[in-house]
Amino acid sequence: MKKSYGLTLAALASVSLLLNACGGNNGGNNASPSASAANSGSSSPAASESAAPSDNGGEKINLSFWTLFDGGDGDNMQALVDEFNKTHPNIQVKNTKLVWGEYYTKLITAVGNGTGPDIGISHTSRLPDLIDQGVATSLDDVAADAGVDWGTFNQNLLNATVVDGEHYAVPIDTHPFIMYYNKKLLKDAGLLGDDGKPVLEQSADGFVKFLDTLKSKLPAKITPFALSNTNDDPYRLWWALYSQLGGNDVVADDLKTAAVDADKGAKAADYIQKLFTNGYIKKNDPDFYKNFQSGTAAIMMTGVWATGTWESTKGLEFGAMPIPKIFDKEATWGDSHTIILPTTKDNDPAKRKAALIFANWVADNGQIWAKAGHIPSKPSVLEKPEFKALPYRSDYVSVADTVKFSKPSTKVWQIRDNSSFKFLNEVWANKMTPAEAMAKMQEETQKILNE
Amino acid sequence: MKMSKLKADAQALLFLLPFLAVYIVFTIWPMIKGVEMTFYKWTLIKKMKYVGWDNYQRMFHDQEVWAAIWHSAIFVILTTPTMLVLAIALALIANRQSRLQKLYRSVFFLPSVLSVAVASYLGLFIFQPYNGFVNTLLHLIGLLPGHQEIFWLTETTLSWIALTLITLWWTVGFNFILYLSAMQDIPDEIKEAARLDGATDSVLFWKIVLPHLGPITKTITMLQIISSFKVFMQIYIITGGGPLDKTRPIIQLIYQTGFRKNDLGYAATMSYLLFVILLILSALQYWMNNRKGADAR
Numbered sequence: 001m002k003k004s005y006g007l008t009l010a011a012l013a014s015v016s017l018l019l020n021a022c023g024g025n026n027g028g029n030n031a032s033p034s035a036s037a038a039n040s041g042s043s044s045p046a047a048s049e050s051a052a053p054s055d056n057g058g059e060k061i062n063l064s065f066w067t068l069f070d071g072g073d074g075d076n077m078q079a080l081v082d083e084f085n086k087t088h089p090n091i092q093v094k095n096t097k098l099v100w101g102e103y104y105t106k107l108i109t110a111v112g113n114g115t116g117p118d119i120g121i122s123h124t125s126r127l128p129d130l131i132d133q134g135v136a137t138s139l140d141d142v143a144a145d146a147g148v149d150w151g152t153f154n155q156n157l158l159n160a161t162v163v164d165g166e167h168y169a170v171p172i173d174t175h176p177f178i179m180y181y182n183k184k185l186l187k188d189a190g191l192l193g194d195d196g197k198p199v200l201e202q203s204a205d206g207f208v209k210f211l212d213t214l215k216s217k218l219p220a221k222i223t224p225f226a227l228s229n230t231n232d233d234p235y236r237l238w239w240a241l242y243s244q245l246g247g248n249d250v251v252a253d254d255l256k257t258a259a260v261d262a263d264k265g266a267k268a269a270d271y272i273q274k275l276f277t278n279g280y281i282k283k284n285d286p287d288f289y290k291n292f293q294s295g296t297a298a299i300m301m302t303g304v305w306a307t308g309t310w311e312s313t314k315g316l317e318f319g320a321m322p323i324p325k326i327f328d329k330e331a332t333w334g335d336s337h338t339i340i341l342p343t344t345k346d347n348d349p350a351k352r353k354a355a356l357i358f359a360n361w362v363a364d365n366g367q368i369w370a371k372a373g374h375i376p377s378k379p380s381v382l383e384k385p386e387f388k389a390l391p392y393r394s395d396y397v398s399v400a401d402t403v404k405f406s407k408p409s410t411k412v413w414q415i416r417d418n419s420s421f422k423f424l425n426e427v428w429a430n431k432m433t434p435a436e437a438m439a440k441m442q443e444e445t446q447k448i449l450n451e
Numbered sequence: 452m453k454m455s456k457l458k459a460d461a462q463a464l465l466f467l468l469p470f471l472a473v474y475i476v477f478t479i480w481p482m483i484k485g486v487e488m489t490f491y492k493w494t495l496i497k498k499m500k501y502v503g504w505d506n507y508q509r510m511f512h513d514q515e516v517w518a519a520i521w522h523s524a525i526f527v528i529l530t531t532p533t534m535l536v537l538a539i540a541l542a543l544i545a546n547r548q549s550r551l552q553k554l555y556r557s558v559f560f561l562p563s564v565l566s567v568a569v570a571s572y573l574g575l576f577i578f579q580p581y582n583g584f585v586n587t588l589l590h591l592i593g594l595l596p597g598h599q600e601i602f603w604l605t606e607t608t609l610s611w612i613a614l615t616l617i618t619l620w621w622t623v624g625f626n627f628i629l630y631l632s633a634m635q636d637i638p639d640e641i642k643e644a645a646r647l648d649g650a651t652d653s654v655l656f657w658k659i660v661l662p663h664l665g666p667i668t669k670t671i672t673m674l675q676i677i678s679s680f681k682v683f684m685q686i687y688i689i690t691g692g693g694p695l696d697k698t699r700p701i702i703q704l705i706y707q708t709g710f711r712k713n714d715l716g717y718a719a720t721m722s723y724l725l726f727v728i729l730l731i732l733s734a735l736q737y738w739m740n741n742r743k744g745a746d747a748r
Contacts, residue, residue: 105495105710112496133496133713229605230693284602286579414712426695429605451714 061354063093064117068103072308072372080368084361091354093119104130107342111135116342119355122169124160124336128408131168136340138166139356142349146356153363157336157377160405169338170359173366173374175303176334176399177236179324180310183317185298189217198299202325204271211280214298224280226288226297230425233288233302234272235416236333238424240323241268243331243404250420250445255409258445262438269427269434271326276428303334307373307392320392322399334403336377339363375400411448419444485719493716506720516721518696519704520728526686526700527679529615534675535668537623542630543656556631563624571688574617578603578689607697610690614698618685626671633667634660673736677729701725 069077074097081095096117098106104126110116111134122130130136143150150158153171161169186192191213193199200210214224227233245264252259275281285291292300293313301323310318323332339359341352362369366376367387375397381387382397406412423440426432432440489507492500510516545555562570577584580600589595603613637660645659683702686692692699701721709718 108495108713129713133494133498135496283600284580284605286581286583417711418707422693422695425693429694431694451712 059090061091061351063091063119063351063355063358065093065095065119065358066103066107066117067095067097067121068100069097069121070100073305076369076371080362080365083365083368084358088357088361091358093358108133108135111342111344114345116344118341118344118351119358120340120342122338122340124157124169124171124338125406125412127161127169127338127340128163128412129410130340131163132410135342136168137343137347138168139170139341140166142353142356143167146353146360148356148360152378152380154377154379154400156401156403156405160336160408161338163408169340170356170363171336171338171377172359172363173369173377174334174336174400174403175305175374176396176403177233177240177301177323177332178304178396178399179299179301179321180292180306181299181319181321182292182295182297183319184295185214185218185222189214189298196319197321198319200324204326207324207326208274208280211275211299215280218298221296223282223285223291223297224299225275226285226291226300227275227281228288229276229281229284229428231421234428235421235424236303237301237323238265238268238272238420239333239404240331241271241326243333244268244325244327244329246328249407250415250441251407251409251411251449253407255407256449258442258449260438260442260445262435262442265438265441266434268327269424269437273427273430273434277430304373304375304396308371311392320395322396322402330402331404332399332402334399334405336405337374409449414448415445419448485722488716488719489723491716492714493719494713495710495715502716506717509717510720510724515696515704516701516724519699519701520724522698523680523682523700523702525611526614526618526682527676529611530618530679531672531675533615533619534623534626535671537619538626538630538671539664541623541627542634543660545627545631546634559627560624562621565621567621567684568688570617570621571685574613574621574685574689575604577617578613604690605694607694610694610698614686614689617689618679618682621685626675629667629671630664633664637663669739673732673739677732677736680725680729680732 065081067074067077078095081093085092103121107116107120108130116135120136122136127136139148148170150167154174157171157174158167161167161171181198183192183196186198191199191210198210200206211224214222218224227237242261242265245268247261247264247268248259250258250260250265276283282288282291282297288297288300289302289306289309291297293310293316295316304320307320310316322330339362341355341359344351363377364381366374366378366381367384367390370376370381370387370390370393373393375393376382376387382394388394409415419441423432423437423444427434427437490501490503492498492502541555541559545552545559549555565573578586580586580602583603585603586595586601589601590597595601601609603609641659642655645655650658681702682700683706686698686700687703687706690698692703702725705718705721705725708721709715
């Protein structure tokens with residue numbers, strides 16, 4: 001017996017090393033903006049806190065900043081913080097990187113017991129919940145002092161952060177749902193125009209015809225349209241089409257009543273379901289990012305954060321564009337990263353002012369942030385030569401105006417995770433009719449709102 | 452005399468004190484605090500509101516809770532008997548005189564030492580469509596036509612099968628060791644005597660080996676039921692509770708309610724329901740063990 005344990009242990013040690021290596025880089029590609037951005041970059045450098053210069057007077061303000069960015073996003077944010085600290089000797093920001101999956105829980109608990117940061121990050125969709133819990137504070141007390149001009153922001157992004165007439169966050173980007181295409185495969189199918197853009201009629205039939213041509217002209221092992229079969233990305237497509245049809249969120253303006261527009265929702269879901277059942281989308285694709293990345297899929301749709309990943313993929317000739325106008329008007333799904341000032345013990349006005357100067361500066365320097373693929377929140381950044389020098393981005397910046405944000409309900413992401421995902425997944429798997437799913441979503445959304 | 456006994460008790464208490472202090476602060480006190488939580492609307496930042504028995508009332512009418520309890524029970528029903536059979540079978544193989552005996556023992560025990568995350572991700576790769584191990588194997592031996600795929604993780608029944616297989620593969624090693632040592636405790640004289648009387652292998656197994664494994668089987672069954680009822684991680688990683696929450700166990704629901712929905716009071720209430728269920732199961736085990744002790748006399 002003794003001997004066999006020795007053998008067991010030795011074998012185990014090697015096997016578990018091997019397995020750990022396998023498990024490490026299996027992050028779900030499409031789970032979230034930040035999580036997927038993690039794929040694009042190598043591990044970020046250890047937070048290099050420059051030793052604070054000691055020759056400065058007593059004026060210096062130190063601010064703690066919690067972020068949820070990883071990989072490429074994490075590097076870009078660190079670059080922004082370093083640059084800011086260099087140019088603002090009186091304000092020093094210390095960036096603490098938290099794991100995306102635990103970020104909000106940690107932020108809420110830390111703020112709750114008075115150990116939270118001076119500056120934080122929030123997605124626009126998370127903001128109402130953070131305001132309701134007393135974590136995010138109104139910025140209007142110090143905004144004027146800090147020289148923030150709200151007029152310089154993209155109003156569509158800004159409005160999504162205004163609750164009851166008060167500003168609660170400084171948007172630094174939007175990361176909408178867009179379409180990517182493989183130029184080589186489109187060319188093979190004769191669908192690439194001379195301008196390098198897809199030949200595609202922007203209509204419900206036009207898009208299906210486009211996919212049908214891809215399916216018939218390209219080899220069978222090529223996926224016409226790479227998309228995950230569950231959760232985020234097909235939901236985003238549904239949200240986009242639902243909004244294109246004039247659907248206005250699944251919650252009424254009073255934020256207390258479920259208001260799924262059953263006809264529009266079912267029409268959008270039915271359209272997408274047919275893309276699945278007619279074989280344009282690979283059934284239960286285990287990794288649709290990889291499918292597109294390895295050049296075996298003609299088009300794919302996901303958030304703009306993938307741009308950085310495709311750019312660093314050797315041999316992938318791709319293009320980016322807004323998702324087609326399939327129904328009545330242009331609209332897409334999107335969310336924003338914003339900077340918030342969490343409640344602190346003393347809510348020191350001097351610190352809050354300094355923090356807001358930082359937030360505004362980050363928004364002003366969106367060209368650095370745009371490297372990962374995000375669209376900057378200030379239109380003036382789009383005119384900067386550094387931004388224009390970045391390829392692909394200009395092809396989809398117009399989307400910022402057509403992003404349909406969700407209404408400021410505190411239950412936004414609960415409704416998404418526990419109702420919309422759940423029933424729409426069944427529609428994609430052809431186990432539930434679109435109409436049935438809409439009825440269930442209405443019921444479940446109301447239940448969540450009542451809780 | 453009395454004084455010295457008191458003194459001895461006091462001395463014992465002194466030695467127990469460090470542990471007792473830690474135990475009270477980190478186990479007993481949180482349990483009491485947990486009961487308090489069930490009577491409140493309690494969020495992560497402690498925005499509390501006394502709600503009386505509301506959480507309990509809500510729980511008894513909440514279909515999601517009972518569905519989740521049922522899913523945990525399904526998992527127990529699926530894994531416990533299969534676990535016993537598999538563990539005995541492996542122990543029989545490893546107990547045979549053979550040159551590969553040592554290899555068997557190592558190989559059968561090997562997966563047990565993996566962490567749940569590693570085992571689950573392996574399971575995910577094994578049952579993945581298109582390039583997963585199982586489907587590729589089925590294609591290779593021609594059981595599955597080349598253009599067809601089995602979607603193990605998106606059909607409810609297949610998901611349960613996949614989850615059961617992964618769990619068996621991952622945890623059978625421990626029970627296998629228990630059975631193996633129990634088999635080695637069976638006196639050789641008994642087996643030899645049976646052989647002399649002309650017992651075949653199968654008679655030997657059914658009449659000698661299996662009855663001797665009775666006590667350890669009872670123990671393993673109870674341990675298995677309790678630990679299966681607490682299943683969470685592998686299901687969370689492999690199916691996420693899907694499709695349509697049809698494989699979501701009670702612990703996942705508690706986790707989602709507490710930390711995703713930010714409703715710790717209600718989550719605590721569900722935890723105590725689970726606590727009561729496990730308490731009943733443990734009491735059952737205690738009762739069975741005592742009865743077994745009485746039988747042996």
